[in-house]
Amino acid sequence: MSFVSGGRCAGDMNAVMLMLGVTLCYTISSLSDKYAVSDAKFSGDEFTFLMCSSMSVFLLFSLPFQKLYFHISWQAFAAIGLIALCKFLEFQMSTLVLKQLTAFELKAWLGVTLFASYITDVFCGEKLRILKLLCIAVTVTGLVFIAKSGKESRIEYKKIVVPLVLYLGAKFGYGLAIKAFTPYISPTMQLLPALAIIAVIMLFRIRPQEIIRKNRKGASAVILARIPNTLGMLLENAVISVSLTDYSFIQPMILVSLFIIWLIRKERGSAESIIGSILCVSGVVLFQVI
Numbered sequence: 675m676s677f678v679s680g681g682r683c684a685g686d687m688n689a690v691m692l693m694l695g696v697t698l699c700y701t702i703s704s705l706s707d708k709y710a711v712s713d714a715k716f717s718g719d720e721f722t723f724l725m726c727s728s729m730s731v732f733l734l735f736s737l738p739f740q741k742l743y744f745h746i747s748w749q750a751f752a753a754i755g756l757i758a759l760c761k762f763l764e765f766q767m768s769t770l771v772l773k774q775l776t777a778f779e780l781k782a783w784l785g786v787t788l789f790a791s792y793i794t795d796v797f798c799g800e801k802l803r804i805l806k807l808l809c810i811a812v813t814v815t816g817l818v819f820i821a822k823s824g825k826e827s828r829i830e831y832k833k834i835v836v837p838l839v840l841y842l843g844a845k846f847g848y849g850l851a852i853k854a855f856t857p858y859i860s861p862t863m864q865l866l867p868a869l870a871i872i873a874v875i876m877l878f879r880i881r882p883q884e885i886i887r888k889n890r891k892g893a894s895a896v897i898l899a900r901i902p903n904t905l906g907m908l909l910e911n912a913v914i915s916v917s918l919t920d921y922s923f924i925q926p927m928i929l930v931s932l933f934i935i936w937l938i939r940k941e942r943g944s945a946e947s948i949i950g951s952i953l954c955v956s957g958v959v960l961f962q963v964i
Contacts, residue, residue, distance in 0.1 A: 689920050692913050697927040699906030701935070703899045704780075704928060716892065718769040720885050723876035725765050726869040728897040732904040733866045740908075743860045750863075753855035758868035760851060763844035765872075770837040774830060779820070783838060784925035787846045788814060791922035794850065800917075809961035810919075813926050816953025819946045820929065849921045852914045861911035923961065926954045 716724065744750055771780060788810045796802045831838075852861050885893050914921045933951045 689913065689916050692909050692916075693920060693924055693927060696906045696909045696913060696924050697931055699902040699909065700924070700928050701931045703903035703906065704932065715889070716769070716885070716896070717880075718766045719876055719879045720888075721769050721896070722762065722765040723873060723880050723882070724885065724893060724896045725900065725903075726761070726873040726876065728900040729904045729907070730866060730869045730873055732900060733862060733869070733908075736904070736908060737862070737866075740862055741860065742863055744863050745858045747858055749855055750859040753851055753859050753864045754867045754871070756851040756855075757848065757864045758871050760844045760848040761865075761868055762872050763840050764848070767837040767841035767844065771834050771841055774834045780841075783817075784842065784845060784922075784929075786814070786817075786842060787922045787925070788919070790846055791849065791918040794853075795918050798853075798918075803964075805964050806919075806961055809957045809964065811957075812960070813923070813954050813957030816950040816955075816957060817926065817929070819950030819953065820933075845925075846922075849914050849918050852911055853918055856915060861915070862908065865907065865911070919961075923958050926958055930954050930958075 768780070775783070792806065792810055852864060855864060910921065910924065913924065930951050933947060936947075
C-alpha cells in the first residue's frame with residue numbers, strides 16, 4: 675500500500691489521513707481486545723491464535739490490491755522472523771497487561787516510544803528540529819497526566835512491569851523492522867508469513883474446538899474485530915514507510931479517541947485525564963503542522 679505526494683504539504687496531509695484511518699480501525703479493535711481478555715476470558719495462547727489465524731485470512735483477501743515484492747535474501751527471512759517475534763510478544767503480553775490496565779491506560783504507556791521513534795528517524799536522515807521535540811514532550815506530558823489519572827483503579831504495576839516493557843519493545847520493534855527491511859520485502863509479505871507461523875505454532879498449544887466450546891460468542895467477536903484490525907495494520911505499514919515518529923503518534927491519537935468514548939459512557943472524567951487529552955491532541959496536531 676503506497677501513496678504519491680505532490681509536495682510536502684500534500685505528503686503531510688496524506689500521512690495525517692492515513693494516521694486517522696489507523697486510529698479509527700485500532701480504536702475498534704482495542705475495545706475488542708479488552709473484551710477478549712477481561713470478559714471472554716481467553717488465555718494468551720487462545721487470544722494469539724484467534725488474532726493471527728483470522729488476520730492471516732483477511733490479509734490473503736487483500737493481496738490482489740497491494741504492491742508485493744520479495745527479494746530472496748537473508749534480510750527478507752530475518753524480517754519475517756523479527757516480525758513474528760514482535761507480534762507474538764505483543765499479543766501474549768497484551769493479555770497479561772490488560773488484566774491490570776484498561777485499553778485507555780495501555781495506550782498512554784505506548785507514548786514512551788515517541789522519543790525513540792523520532793531519534794531513529796533522525797539517525798535515518800530526518801533533520802533534528804527542536805520544535806518537534808517540544809511537541810513530543812507536550813504529548814508525553816499529556817500521557818503522564820493520563821497515566822496518573824488511573825491510580826485510583828489501584829493498578830498493581832509490580833505484576834505487569836516485565837510484560838509491559840516487553841509489550842512496548844515489541845510495538846517499537848515492529849515499526850523498526852518494517853522500516854528497515856522494506857527495501858528487501860514488502861510490509862505485507864513480512865506480516866502475512868509471520869502471522870501464519872505464529873498461528874501454526876499456537877495449534878500445538880491450544881485446541882481450536884475448545885475455544886468455540888468455551889465461548890463461541892466471544893470468539894466470533896474477536897474474529898470480526900480483526901477486519902478493522904487488519905485494515906489498520908495495512909494503513910499502519912504505509913505510515914511506517916513515511917515516518918517511525920508518525921507511527922508512534924498513532925497511539926496517542928487512539929488514546930484520545932478512547933478518552934472521548936470513555937467520556938460518552940461515563941459522562942465525566944478526572945481533571946488529569948482531561949488535561950492529558952488536551953495536551954496529547956495539541957502535541958500531535960502541532961507536530962504535523964510545524
